[in-house]
Amino acid sequence: MPDALRTAGAFAVVLGVLVFIHELGHYLAARWMGVHVEAFSIGFGRALAAWTDRRGTVWKVAWLPLGGYVKLHGQEQPGDVPDEVRAAWQPGRTFHDKPVWRRAVVVAAGPVANFLLAAVVFSALTLAIGNPVPTTLVGQVMPDTPAAHAGIASGDRILSIDGKPTHSFDDIVAIVTARPGQTLPVVVERGDARLTLQATPAAKTVDGKTIGQIGITNAPEYRRVGVGAAIGDGVRQTYEVTRQTLAGVWQIITGRRSADQLGGVIRIAQLSGHVAQLGIASMMTFIAVLSINLGLINLFPIPILDGGHLVFYLAEAVRGRPLPARAQEYSFRAGLAVILCLVLFSAWNDLTRLGFVRWVAGLIG
Numbered sequence: 001m002p003d004a005l006r007t008a009g010a011f012a013v014v015l016g017v018l019v020f021i022h023e024l025g026h027y028l029a030a031r032w033m034g035v036h037v038e039a040f041s042i043g044f045g046r047a048l049a050a051w052t053d054r055r056g057t058v059w060k061v062a063w064l065p066l067g068g069y070v071k072l073h074g075q076e077q078p079g080d081v082p083d084e085v086r087a088a089w090q091p092g093r094t095f096h097d098k099p100v101w102r103r104a105v106v107v108a109a110g111p112v113a114n115f116l117l118a119a120v121v122f123s124a125l126t127l128a129i130g131n132p133v134p135t136t137l138v139g140q141v142m143p144d145t146p147a148a149h150a151g152i153a154s155g156d157r158i159l160s161i162d163g164k165p166t167h168s169f170d171d172i173v174a175i176v177t178a179r180p181g182q183t184l185p186v187v188v189e190r191g192d193a194r195l196t197l198q199a200t201p202a203a204k205t206v207d208g209k210t211i212g213q214i215g216i217t218n219a220p221e222y223r224r225v226g227v228g229a230a231i232g233d234g235v236r237q238t239y240e241v242t243r244q245t246l247a248g249v250w251q252i253i254t255g256r257r258s259a260d261q262l263g264g265v266i267r268i269a270q271l272s273g274h275v276a277q278l279g280i281a282s283m284m285t286f287i288a289v290l291s292i293n294l295g296l297i298n299l300f301p302i303p304i305l306d307g308g309h310l311v312f313y314l315a316e317a318v319r320g321r322p323l324p325a326r327a328q329e330y331s332f333r334a335g336l337a338v339i340l341c342l343v344l345f346s347a348w349n350d351l352t353r354l355g356f357v358r359w360v361a362g363l364i365g
Contacts, residue, residue, distance in 0.1 A: 007273025025113025123234025145215025264346030
């Protein structure tokens with residue numbers, strides 16, 4: 001399959017799954033809370049396909065696949081719509097008439113669905129593949145490296161280095177990095193044979209420190225687990241990715257990590273095409289990680305996002321009445337400005353990473 005077609009197809013699948021699950025969370029919660037859903041759209045703009053179910057919800061697939069939405073019945077304030085629209089509202093099924101806690105449940109259900117998707121995907125992968133276990137099995141041997149020169153081959157199991165037993169790949173890394181330029185005896189198991197090879201780690205400077213490298217990757221091994229353990233592992237992985245993502249965002253905010261690492265739609269499309277080449281497991285893992293990111297982003301307390309709405313509902317619960325309409329309007333305008341700035345900045349990073357900005361600068365120069 002041509003690279004461009006594979007990338008476009010993978011991007012459509014990834015974004016379609018994420019948007020559908022997010023909006024499905026809003027949809028199911030709205031029905032649970034007794035709110036009628038007028039429309040469920042994947043994508044924006046003109047509908048490519050549309051149908052109406054028996055509950056009166058219009059389901060649409062639109063031509064611009066960069067998001068989606070659920071249109072809730074009566075989600076507008078009564079003063080914001082004409083009299084004829086208010087007259088058509090179904091008593092007891094409008095969103096704005098529901099207690100604040102019910103509205104909060106409907107709004108929070110989208111991000112929650114994204115976290116649940118990630119946990120389910122991670123659990124399914126663990127159940128199908130198993131849990132990784134520590135191994136010293138050699139995966140790939142890079143050409144023209146100390147490992148290649150020493151005769152280490154893919155599939156070898158490294159038993160010891162410089163007389164020190166190795167039980168995991170971390171043991172190998174610890175020994176090799178501490179001995180740059182030193183010739184080390186490496187005992188490997190190859191089939192039924194045990195061989196002693198001589199490898200001299202190449203010296204490389206990283207962050208001002210000289211370390212040793214021999215040029216091998218680890219081949220993962222897995223242990224099968226039961227359903228309960230797989231579910232527990234899925235939840236643990238979801239928590240860990242969430243924690244690492246929040247830590248990364250905080251490092252960017254505090255200046256300890258460059259904001260150049262932020263990526264947008266172009267980056268997601270590029271990575272989608274790449275992971276599609278690596279197989280279904282890599283694709284599912286990518287979807288799970290992106291789903292967590294989407295859930296977190298939507299929970300940020302920025303007006304216009306789900307998190308911003310939840311902040312308004314919290315204020316309403318504390319005050320006993322909604323925030324003034326003008327305050328909400330200005331907050332939404334500020335939130336929209338923030339989102340647009342983030343979109344433009346991430347797009348700039350994507351284009352810079354692809355070399356497009358440098359190419360344009362060369363044309364101008």
